Amino acid sequence: MATTRQRTRSRPPRSAGRRRKRRAGRSAGQRNAVVVLSVVTVIAIAYLLFFSSLLGVSAVEVSGLHRLSEASVLRKAGVAKGTPLLRVDTAAAERRIAELPEVAAVTVGRSLPSTITIDVVERVPLAYLKGTGGAQLVDRTGKAFHRVDKPPKNLPELRLTRPRPADPATKAAMAVLDGMPEKLREQVRVIQAGAPGDVQFTLAGGKRVRGGSARPGAGEAQGPAAR
CATH class of the missing domain: 3.40.50.10960 (Rossmann fold)
Structure with missing residues (x-):
């Protein structure tokens, strides 16, 4: 009988088991909250980069011009102010600018946070x-x-x-x-x-x-x- 009572006393009380379950539940909830917060953060950043005008184009800088006017290059580039910087198709802009007869080569790039750069190499007359x-x-x-x-x-x-x-x-x-x-x-x-x-x-x-x-x-x- 004494042995039976000792075994009974050695069992953890039910309240301790419930506390462990509650702690495990809180840990799982915290992990889920972190995952949800991470997903929301990624979505918010993606929205800012690709859809919001907060990081949109605010300036287009053109260099290397001699005979060409800046206005003619900007018209060909077709980059609208406010367009999200990462959504600007720089390759397409290069192809359009290269259609100008005076252009020998052109490079269009991005400069964070909100600038498009256009570097033109004009043809040299011989x-x-x-x-x-x-x-x-x-x-x-x-x-x-x-x-x-x-x-x-x-x-x-x-x-x-x-x-x-x-x-x-x-x-x-x-x-x-x-x-x-x-x-x-x-x-x-x-x-x-x-x-x-x-x-x-x-x-x-x-x-x-x-x-x-x-x-x-x-x-x-x-x-x-x-x-």
């Missing part, structure tokens, strides 16, 4: 095509990209049958002109080519030089290279 009422500037690839009212005095005139980047004669003429030393290139007044192997230059003073002889001093050369 020659010009004379036309009615003005001239078209031409870059090293043979692309005509910008109209001016008067032919530039510091650039040579390009005289070709079919001036365009895919034309072999255009490629040859621009490659020779681009490869010239700067001092010699400054002397060139006219560049023409009837075929890729027939590039000719007219230098200041009227000397005509074949492309194969385009080097410093070639303007004074005698023989088949000059005439």
